[in-house]
Amino acid sequence: MSPLTSLNNSGAVRPRLRGAEGGALMTLASMSSIQLGLALSVTLLDQLGALGTTGLRLAWAGLLLLVLVRPRPRDFTGRDLLACTVLGAVTAGMMVFFMLAVSRLPLGTASALEFLGPLAVSLFGPGGGRKRWTAAAAVGVVLLTEPWDGGIDAAGAGYALAAAACWAGYILLTQRVGDSVTGLSGLALSMPVAGVLGLLLAAPSDLVHVTWKLLGLMLGLAVLSVVLPFILEFLALRRLTTSAFGTLMSLEPAIALLAGLLVLGQVPGVLPALGVVCVVIAGIGATRTGARVSEAADVPNDDDSLSAPFPANASRSG
Numbered sequence: 001m002s003p004l005t006s007l008n009n010s011g012a013v014r015p016r017l018r019g020a021e022g023g024a025l026m027t028l029a030s031m032s033s034i035q036l037g038l039a040l041s042v043t044l045l046d047q048l049g050a051l052g053t054t055g056l057r058l059a060w061a062g063l064l065l066l067v068l069v070r071p072r073p074r075d076f077t078g079r080d081l082l083a084c085t086v087l088g089a090v091t092a093g094m095m096v097f098f099m100l101a102v103s104r105l106p107l108g109t110a111s112a113l114e115f116l117g118p119l120a121v122s123l124f125g126p127g128g129g130r131k132r133w134t135a136a137a138a139v140g141v142v143l144l145t146e147p148w149d150g151g152i153d154a155a156g157a158g159y160a161l162a163a164a165a166c167w168a169g170y171i172l173l174t175q176r177v178g179d180s181v182t183g184l185s186g187l188a189l190s191m192p193v194a195g196v197l198g199l200l201l202a203a204p205s206d207l208v209h210v211t212w213k214l215l216g217l218m219l220g221l222a223v224l225s226v227v228l229p230f231i232l233e234f235l236a237l238r239r240l241t242t243s244a245f246g247t248l249m250s251l252e253p254a255i256a257l258l259a260g261l262l263v264l265g266q267v268p269g270v271l272p273a274l275g276v277v278c279v280v281i282a283g284i285g286a287t288r289t290g291a292r293v294s295e296a297a298d299v300p301n302d303d304d305s306l307s308a309p310f311p312a313n314a315s316r317s318g
Contacts, residue, residue: 023239027248030232035107035256037225039263042102048214050099052206055198056215058095060222062195068227069188076181076189084186087173088193094166095194096201097159104156106266108257109144112279113157115253116141117164119283121171122246136282143275187230250283 041053048056076084101110116137123134145152177186199207237245253276260266268276 020240020244023236023245024248026232026236027240027245028251030229030236031249031252031255032259033232034225034229035111035252035259036263037221038098038102038256039107039259041099041221041225042107042264044214044217045099045103047209048218049202049206049209050103051096051198051202052209053218054096054099055195055200055202055207056210056218057222057226058092058191058198059195060219061226062192064222064227065184065188065191065230069184071185071188075185080177080180080186081189083173083177084181084189085193087170087177087186088190089197090166090169090173091190092194092197092201094163094170096198097163097166101156101159101163104153105160106257106268106272107260107264108253108266108268108276109152109272110156110160110163111256112140112144112253112276113160114163114167115250115279115283116161117167118171118249119279120164121168122283133282133285136278136285140275140278140282143271143278145275184230184234191226247284250280253283254280 041057044053098110098114101114105113119137123137145157174186177190233245240248257268257273257276261268
């Protein structure tokens with residue numbers, strides 16, 4: 001029995017966190033944890049660089065998840081292992097590109113551009129009722145990038161859009177893994193792959209500056225921005241429908257904007273702030289008008305254990 005399963009079976013967190021209200025609080029706490037961790041990671045870029053910061057955070061997250069979940073090799077087929085490996089590579093790309101983006105762009109702008117990945121999956125997935133929200137997303141992108149005055153860093157925007165593409169791939173691959181691998185085992189295999197790739201990208205130029213203090217800081221950031229959010233999202237999805245969860249997750253660019261303001265002192269311009277609002281509205285609209293499975297099938301069951309399938313629409317953390 002893994003530590004996560006023991007925590008779930010103990011009932012220690014159940015009494016006050018049942019139902020949709022608890023799920024909503026967990027989702028908001030997850031997004032806040034992610035964005036706070038990212039904002040704090042930005043403060044270390046001068047010491048470790050974007051690749052070093054991301055590589056160490058991914059490596060710690062992969063190690064922690066291996067220890068906490070302890071996946072069993074016999075639970076995976078050859079195809080499952082391949083899918084987890086590819087998922088790990090996409091996860092590494094998503095986090096590396098995003099950190100490169102925030103080294104050049106405000107956190108809120110980078111987060112809103114990255115959010116175009118899951119938004120595209122929602123807009124252009126099965127069902128046509130959501131495509132009308134494409135216009136709101138397009139307006140948001142124009143306001144964020146302000147192409148008329150060249151005010152945005154082109155390389156930063158490119159990195160953010162590459163992270164968006166990786167996030168879209170991450171969602172589709174997570175659906176594949178979630179359909180065949182139970183619990184968090186798929187994540188516990190894919191994240192170490194992401195950690196190894198992250199370290200390979202960072203070595204040796206960035207890692208030469210690592211100190212014991214920085215290693216400790218990155219361990220804390222791995223818990224704050226990767227491990228804790230994934231656990232919170234997993235528990236939240238047992239209490240919320242996919243539509244409600246997706247709607248709440250659409251608020252993440254706005255939370256990133258707030259984190260950038262409070263932690264990094266990044267004051268957004270009026271038009272970029274409106275662009276974030278447009279992207280959030282498009283995300284909420286697209287989510288509320290479609291979901292991967294029926295609402296009835298998504299009704300949470302408090303008696304489910306951590307052996308339930310990994311949530312197919314879980315967000316990335318990082």
